[in-house]
Amino acid sequence: MEARHSTLRVEEAEDVVKELRAALAKAGITPPSPGHDPVSPAREVPRPLVEPGRCSVGTARRIAAVVR
Template sequence: MKELRAELAKAGITLPSLGLDPVSLAREAPCPLVELGRCSVETARRLAAVLR
């Protein structure tokens, strides 16, 4: 998650809700999932542009 946040920051993108999904950590055999969360339309457009 830290690595993803850092790389997104290099591209000028911030996902404010980026974090670990607590439910995935509470399982008997933890399988952590990264929650990308919500972002503004402008952030989504910038993310799409970087992925192109």
């Protein structure tokens, strides 16, 4: 049961990464490597973390502007 729960949480994180990529692309922002942290689901209570990806200062400024 726990393995299934972990799988569902990872799938949810992957879906969120797709949503993040789509939203950023619509705003004209393409960070190089959005993804989910593969280690975070290994916790007792799985909580996958989404990593927006490393980006340039210019991209970070654009992301901040979109968020504002």
